[in-house]
Amino acid sequence: MARPKIALIGAGQIGGTLAHLVALKELGDVVLFDIAEGTPEGKALDIAESGPSEGFDAKLKGTQSYADIAGADVCIVTAGVPRKPGMSRDDLLGINLKVMKSVGEGIRDNAPDAFVICITNPLDAMVWALQQFSGLPANKVCGMAGVLDSARFRHFLAEEFNVSMKDVTAFVLGGHGDTMVPSVRYSTVAGIPLPDLVKMGWTSQEKLDAIVQRTRDGGAEIVGLLKTGSAYYAPATSAIEMAEAYLKDQKRVLPCAAHCNGELGVKGMYVGVPTVIGAGGIERIIDVTLTKEEQEMFDNSVNAVKGLVEACKGIDNSLA
Numbered sequence: 001m002a003r004p005k006i007a008l009i010g011a012g013q014i015g016g017t018l019a020h021l022v023a024l025k026e027l028g029d030v031v032l033f034d035i036a037e038g039t040p041e042g043k044a045l046d047i048a049e050s051g052p053s054e055g056f057d058a059k060l061k062g063t064q065s066y067a068d069i070a071g072a073d074v075c076i077v078t079a080g081v082p083r084k085p086g087m088s089r090d091d092l093l094g095i096n097l098k099v100m101k102s103v104g105e106g107i108r109d110n111a112p113d114a115f116v117i118c119i120t121n122p123l124d125a126m127v128w129a130l131q132q133f134s135g136l137p138a139n140k141v142c143g144m145a146g147v148l149d150s151a152r153f154r155h156f157l158a159e160e161f162n163v164s165m166k167d168v169t170a171f172v173l174g175g176h177g178d179t180m181v182p183s184v185r186y187s188t189v190a191g192i193p194l195p196d197l198v199k200m201g202w203t204s205q206e207k208l209d210a211i212v213q214r215t216r217d218g219g220a221e222i223v224g225l226l227k228t229g230s231a232y233y234a235p236a237t238s239a240i241e242m243a244e245a246y247l248k249d250q251k252r253v254l255p256c257a258a259h260c261n262g263e264l265g266v267k268g269m270y271v272g273v274p275t276v277i278g279a280g281g282i283e284r285i286i287d288v289t290l291t292k293e294e295q296e297m298f299d300n301s302v303n304a305v306k307g308l309v310e311a312c313k314g315i316d317n318s319l320a
């Protein structure tokens with residue numbers, strides 16, 4: 001059986017890391033696409049040359065031609081610009097919307113059967129625009145944010161409790177921005193919900209509140225440290241987890257930006273929700289029940305995403 005074909009649209013910091021991970025994990029052959037001449041070719045060759053030492057079997061190709069992504073099983077989109085210190089993800093909207101138009105058309109014309117994972121920010125609005133521009137079925141187009149935000153939350157919690165990250169589960173709902181909703185009630189250490197751990201004296205409510213806030217600011221914390229761009233190791237790893245769930249039909253329960261059709265009270269837009277990812281793409285959205293307070297925070301986040309979607313429609317009137 002032929003190896004799966006994985007197209008990476010954007011060969012910058014995240015794109016290069018994605019290519020390396022795909023090769024190391026032998027998930028398939030890689031096509032790295034970028035408008036910057038030489039960048040995808042250089043990264044593809046560099047990673048291929050690590051193959052003999054690592055011992056992986058994967059072909060890597062860099063290109064400026066969409067024809068090379070033909071028949072891709074998975075497309076992961078990072079094309080666009082990242083933020084610099086002082087910028088919010090929303091500041092990237094105008095420029096990255098134009099990029100989504102060309103990428104969406106490139107995927108539509110060359111890889112219409114792919115499972116598409118968008119990483120470009122502002123994520124929830126960009127994945128919505130990408131689905132519109134590409135015309136692919138909504139269950140085959142999703143955005144990577146929740147896995148990353150949850151991973152950040154899990155990392156901070158594991159450090160606070162001094163337990164293995166493997167035993168900390170967490171999920172984060174809502175948009176990938178300042179209004180995201182790290183769900184304390186649905187996050188656990190080996191099944192013990194965080195509020196119970198506060199009662200058991202494992203941490204204080206104040207410390208937990210600070211961890212929730214640090215999770216919300218997780219992207220900005222890295223931007224502030226790097227100064228020249230945004231995070232790439234953890235974002236790439238998170239998207240690979242989603243791609244692997246699709247390619248291996250794992251039916252993983254992962255939070256991601258999915259097209260909602262009434263779930264959690266959201267209709268006709270993309271926002272971070274718990275999903276099941278398998279060979280059918282986004283196979284199910286888990287319609288969790290929220291408390292009144294959680295629902296208010298979630299609605300606030302949904303409204304922020306709605307504002308960005310309206311701004312996209314204002315910029316490009318081909319968007320319905």
Ligand code: APR
Binds near residue numbers: 036
């Ligand atoms: N088509 C293809 N590639 C493009 C296009 C386009 N129209 N426009 C820009 N690119 C490429 C750039 O040439 C660059 O190589 O996208 C790449 C982006 O890479 P980086 O600048 O290194 O950004 P990265 O850190 O990878 O982040 C990409 O993901 O998390 C988000 O906010 C982040 O929106 C940003 C995206």
